[in-house]
Amino acid sequence: MASIVSSFIVLFLLLQDSCYCFRSPLSVFKRHQESPSSLSNGCSGPTRPVTSPDSSDFTLDIRMPGVTPTESDTYLCKSYRLPLEDEAYVVDFRPHANMDTTHHMLLFGCNSPASTDDYWDCGAGPCTDKSSIMYAWARNAPPTKLPKGVGFKVGGNSGIKYFVLQVHYGDAKAFQDNHKDCTGVTVQITPDRQPLIAGIYLSMSMDTVIPPGEKAVYSDIACVYEKPTMHPFAYRVHTHQLGQVVSGFRIRNGKWTLIGRQSPQLPQAFYPVEEPLEIRPGDIIATRCLFTGQGRTSNTYIGGTSSDEMCNLYIMYYMDAARASSYMTCVRTGDAKLFQDIPAIANIPVPVDPDMVMMAHGHHHGMKEPEARNIQKQPKREEEEVLDQGFHLEEDVDWPGVNLKVGQVSGLALDPNNNLVIFHRSDHVWDENSFDRKFVYQQRGIGPIEESAILVVNPNTSAILQSTGRNLYVVCDLYLCN
Numbered sequence: 001m002a003s004i005v006s007s008f009i010v011l012f013l014l015l016q017d018s019c020y021c022f023r024s025p026l027s028v029f030k031r032h033q034e035s036p037s038s039l040s041n042g043c044s045g046p047t048r049p050v051t052s053p054d055s056s057d058f059t060l061d062i063r064m065p066g067v068t069p070t071e072s073d074t075y076l077c078k079s080y081r082l083p084l085e086d087e088a089y090v091v092d093f094r095p096h097a098n099m100d101t102t103h104h105m106l107l108f109g110c111n112s113p114a115s116t117d118d119y120w121d122c123g124a125g126p127c128t129d130k131s132s133i134m135y136a137w138a139r140n141a142p143p144t145k146l147p148k149g150v151g152f153k154v155g156g157n158s159g160i161k162y163f164v165l166q167v168h169y170g171d172a173k174a175f176q177d178n179h180k181d182c183t184g185v186t187v188q189i190t191p192d193r194q195p196l197i198a199g200i201y202l203s204m205s206m207d208t209v210i211p212p213g214e215k216a217v218y219s220d221i222a223c224v225y226e227k228p229t230m231h232p233f234a235y236r237v238h239t240h241q242l243g244q245v246v247s248g249f250r251i252r253n254g255k256w257t258l259i260g261r262q263s264p265q266l267p268q269a270f271y272p273v274e275e276p277l278e279i280r281p282g283d284i285i286a287t288r289c290l291f292t293g294q295g296r297t298s299n300t301y302i303g304g305t306s307s308d309e310m311c312n313l314y315i316m317y318y319m320d321a322a323r324a325s326s327y328m329t330c331v332r333t334g335d336a337k338l339f340q341d342i343p344a345i346a347n348i349p350v351p352v353d354p355d356m357v358m359m360a361h362g363h364h365h366g367m368k369e370p371e372a373r374n375i376q377k378q379p380k381r382e383e384e385e386v387l388d389q390g391f392h393l394e395e396d397v398d399w400p401g402v403n404l405k406v407g408q409v410s411g412l413a414l415d416p417n418n419n420l421v422i423f424h425r426s427d428h429v430w431d432e433n434s435f436d437r438k439f440v441y442q443q444r445g446i447g448p449i450e451e452s453a454i455l456v457v458n459p460n461t462s463a464i465l466q467s468t469g470r471n472l473y474v475v476c477d478l479y480l481c482n
Contacts, residue, residue: 049083049189056191058083062107062165063096063184065118069169073103073305077122079113080163082155084191089151090198092188093144094429095137102183103170103306104138104238104268109152109160109326126164132327133200134163135185136236136314141269143429147233148450150318151194153326163187170306197324198316201230203248203287205311206331210242210300214293216347219311220334222251222286227325229280230317234270235260238312242300244290247346248313250277251284256343259285259315263350270316279317286334287313288346401462406455420459426451 049058062080069076082088097105110127114120125131134152135144154160167183175181208219237246243264250257258274279285289311293300300309319325404422411423426449453469 057091057188059186059188060163061184061186062163063182064165064167066180066182067119068175068178068180069172070175072170072172074169074172075122075166075304076119076169077114077126077164077166078119079115079126080165082161082163084155086191087156087158087193088154088189088191089194090134090154090187091146091151091190091194092427093135094186094188095141095143096185097137097140097167097183099138099140101169101174101181102138103168104136105165105167105183105185106133106137107135107185107187108132108164108166109134109154109158109162110164111159111161113162113164122164122166126166127162130159131164132160133202133314135187136200136238136268136270137185138238138268139264139266141236141267144234144270144316145427146198147196147318149194150196150198150233151190152198153194153321153324154189158326168304193321195321196318197321197326198318199230199324199326199328201232201285201315201317201328201330203285203313203315203330205289205302205333207333208289208291208302208309208311210291210293210296210309212293212296212298212300216244217291217293218339218347219289219291220287220336220339220342221311221313221330221332222284222334222338223330223332225279225283225285226281227328228319228323229278230319231276231278232259232273232315232317234272234316235262236268236270236314236316237262237264238268238310238314239264239289239291240306240309242291242293242296242309243311244292244349245346246287246289246311246313247342248315249286249342249346250279251286251338252280252282254341256286256341258343258345260313261345261350263352265352266350270314284338285315285330286338286342287311287330288334288339288342289313290347290349399462401457404455404457404462404464415456418459419465420457422455422457424453424455425449426453 049060051058060080060083062078064076064078067076093107095105106126108126108131110129110131112127112129114122114125114128165184167181169175169181203221203223205219205221208217210217235248237243237260239246245261245263247261248259250259257277259277260271260273262271291300291309291311300307302309302311406422406424407426408429409422409424413421413423415421428449448471449469450471452467454467455464456466457464
């Protein structure tokens with residue numbers, strides 16, 4: 001365990017037990033040339049970069065190597081060397097984590113990791129040189145999607161030769177069964193030059209104190225922006241248990257414009273900004289966190305443990321490649337006079353459905369017994385009964401379509417000419433975080449499926465005869481698409 005001082009060092013550098021790996025039952029439709037292999041540490045995932053069959057892009061699995069924390073509030077780090085020297089761009093992040101075991105995780109980029117060990121206690125920080133936060137996750141947040149043409153620059157002269165994964169494990173009781181954890185994130189990297197460079201702007205409090213019993217405590221941060229024009233496209237909020245709402249604003253000529261506002265008790269994803277906007281030199285970026293001290297018997301301070309608090313707003317932005325900065329921070333306490341004019345919405349907690357809080361915590365067993373019994377006794381659909389009547393499926397390992405680039409397959413059919421019709425979700429992934437207990441889809445913020453969701457394929461040659469459904473569907477399965 002890191003000391004209190006180390007925790008604050010970690011905090012300044014900041015300035016979910018399951019290993020999520022999807023394999024469709026229709027495994028003939030592979031997305032990559034290499035299938036995940038089982039590692040000796042018990043985690044499942046590819047052991048080296050996985051290339052795409054029809055492009056120069058590749059993915060890199062960045063995971064904890066099967067760790068079992070023995071103390072609560074343990075911070076562990078692991079480094080991964082970028083598998084190329086030339087300039088490249090990270091264009092996608094896909095988390096593999098669960099809040100039941102992981103409090104939060106961060107992905108840093110730097111040139112010099114703090115250790116060469118397989119993994120290490122990173123209470124003193126992830127890197128020995130300047131590090132940039134590239135990705136952040138907490139509370140079962142869904143994947144983050146970057147706009148087309150936007151990427152985080154790595155390799156070359158970017159100052160990033162290594163990725164360093166930092167995972168904060170909260171309660172050690174989650175490891176009473178001594179299982180091995182492989183929390184992490186898969187990044188997609190392309191060597192193709194991106195016209196717009198992504199970056200993270202972190203607004204963070206260093207000195208907030210939350211008195212016990214106080215109903216409303218404000219933590220305000222504000223800085224004058226002095227870099228080239230940036231375009232925020234997503235934001236993420238982060239507090240611990242006492243946070244009620246976090247709001248970020250751009251102030252220009254006295255006018256407050258909302259960047260984003262969200263409850264930190266919901267999945268801590270990168271959500272799309274409220275409205276398209278730009279931040280120019282001279283603008284002020286202002287952040288307010290609303291806390292409550294109710295239920296506490298002593299002061300709560302900013303710190304690195306789960307019983308402490310944090311007030312963080314991450315703004316993901318893009319800039320013109322010629323003048324881009326990949327990481328910026330603001331830790332200046334906001335002036336009380338300035339915040340007299342903050343919109344009232346920043347002082348109102350975001351209503352949170354208890355079901356959503358349970359989903360954020362990964363608690364899917366909170367269903368009442370009658371509800372569970374009703375689900376268990378649901379009759380089979382006709383389609384399921386047909387499959388039970390002797391219908392036989394067999395994988396054709398030699399079919400030329402094994403390298404078709406498709407996502408999760410939600411439906412298959414034959415058209416009148418016996419061509420194969422594939423209904424798939426492309427880069428959208430459905431998992432345990434996609435729906436609440438009322439089966440309401442929770443990831444509409446990532447937008448519609450950009451690729452063609454319906455493919456008509458020659459069953460003999462696997463040639464794509466027709467494709468449709470681009471930018472039309474948000475929710476797609478065998479029975480529903482809208």
